[in-house]
Amino acid sequence: MVAPKLNSPLLLLLWCICLVSACNKNTGVITPPEPEPDPMTGDRDFENIDPNQPSFVSIDDTTPETQKWVKVEELTDDFDSWNDNKWFKPLWNYGVPVDMKAENAGVTDGNLWIKATLNEGQERWFNTSRVQSRAQINYPMYTESRIKTAHISAYNTFWLNNGNISNRNEIDVIENNSKPSCNCQPDFPWQMNSQYFHVVDDDTRRNKGNFDNRNLSDDNPLKGVRWNEEYHIVGVWWKDARNIQFYLDGEPAGSVVSERDFTRDLNIIWDLWTVDEPWLGGLPPQSDLNDETINTMKIDWIRTWTLEDR
Numbered sequence: 001m002v003a004p005k006l007n008s009p010l011l012l013l014l015w016c017i018c019l020v021s022a023c024n025k026n027t028g029v030i031t032p033p034e035p036e037p038d039p040m041t042g043d044r045d046f047e048n049i050d051p052n053q054p055s056f057v058s059i060d061d062t063t064p065e066t067q068k069w070v071k072v073e074e075l076t077d078d079f080d081s082w083n084d085n086k087w088f089k090p091l092w093n094y095g096v097p098v099d100m101k102a103e104n105a106g107v108t109d110g111n112l113w114i115k116a117t118l119n120e121g122q123e124r125w126f127n128t129s130r131v132q133s134r135a136q137i138n139y140p141m142y143t144e145s146r147i148k149t150a151h152i153s154a155y156n157t158f159w160l161n162n163g164n165i166s167n168r169n170e171i172d173v174i175e176n177n178s179k180p181s182c183n184c185q186p187d188f189p190w191q192m193n194s195q196y197f198h199v200v201d202d203d204t205r206r207n208k209g210n211f212d213n214r215n216l217s218d219d220n221p222l223k224g225v226r227w228n229e230e231y232h233i234v235g236v237w238w239k240d241a242r243n244i245q246f247y248l249d250g251e252p253a254g255s256v257v258s259e260r261d262f263t264r265d266l267n268i269i270w271d272l273w274t275v276d277e278p279w280l281g282g283l284p285p286q287s288d289l290n291d292e293t294i295n296t297m298k299i300d301w302i303r304t305w306t307l308e309d310r
Contacts, residue, residue, distance in 0.1 A: 044217075046221055053069055066309060067308060069142065069305040070306050075135055075268055076301075076302060077302055080107075088131075091129070093124070097124050099122075099124035100130055101128070104117060105129035111300055112270070114271065114296070114299075115150075116288075125289075128273055130269060130270070130271035137160075137304065138264075138266070141304065143236060144233050146231045147174070147270075147298070148297070150296050150297040151288075152179055153180050153182075153280075153282050153283060155273055156175075156176045156178075156270075156272055156297045158234055159173055159268075160266035160267065160268055169263065169266060171196050171236060172194055173235065173236045175280075176188075176192065179294075181282040189227060191211070191213075192246065195208040200260070205259040207258075208256070213249070216249060217251060233247075242257050242260075242262070243258075268304070272297045
């Protein structure tokens, strides 16, 4: 195309526009489309997670196409009231200074709670409690619970177990301590302390998956939020006899592979406990147990599903 003689700047501009249009038409040049949104940079809706599905389904659905999640009502509860048909309080003790008491757990205002209180002057001065499911479950399954941690140096736990110290299958979803007293666990306010134990005749196989919530995606509003500052959703997808995937606030949060097959049906448990050991974070000051603003672990709900063929 040869440019005509144009005596006006306006005519020259119009001619340039026509030239560009003709080139695009004749050569097939197309304006490139807008890039696809990056799913890791803010297009996911963490505030409107579907309660009828595992949390990760609303964020990044990795459910196998040929299978579906089916809710297990016996292991699901919004804790509007205490349900004796679903839960009980096994009061076996950990070591000193823990003393398990039935009155240190209950349901109030839509929360299951476990409280640490002081029994001053006693060797077992850390009064607390434990809540366990009556029903048991096996893989493939997923369970998650929305929990706010007591802000004392103690393990706030959500776990699955069946057996005893010498023979058991165990999956620890969390052992959270938001306030370690030992000055030796600086990451604990954000670290999940997830793991498995497989014990046969005192032969223990174990592996950890210690995800840190500061490693959540940038668009996750709970990234870097300490366990005591807000409720967090913690979960586990027990996929098969050996593969265990943990979740935090809708995202994958580390995984472990068992050295041996899991063979037992497991109960679900919450408890709150401490011991004078650096691996737990040390004992809390006894005065913390008298502080009603920090001495209670709160569980908003639990939801559990099995994975079945469509």
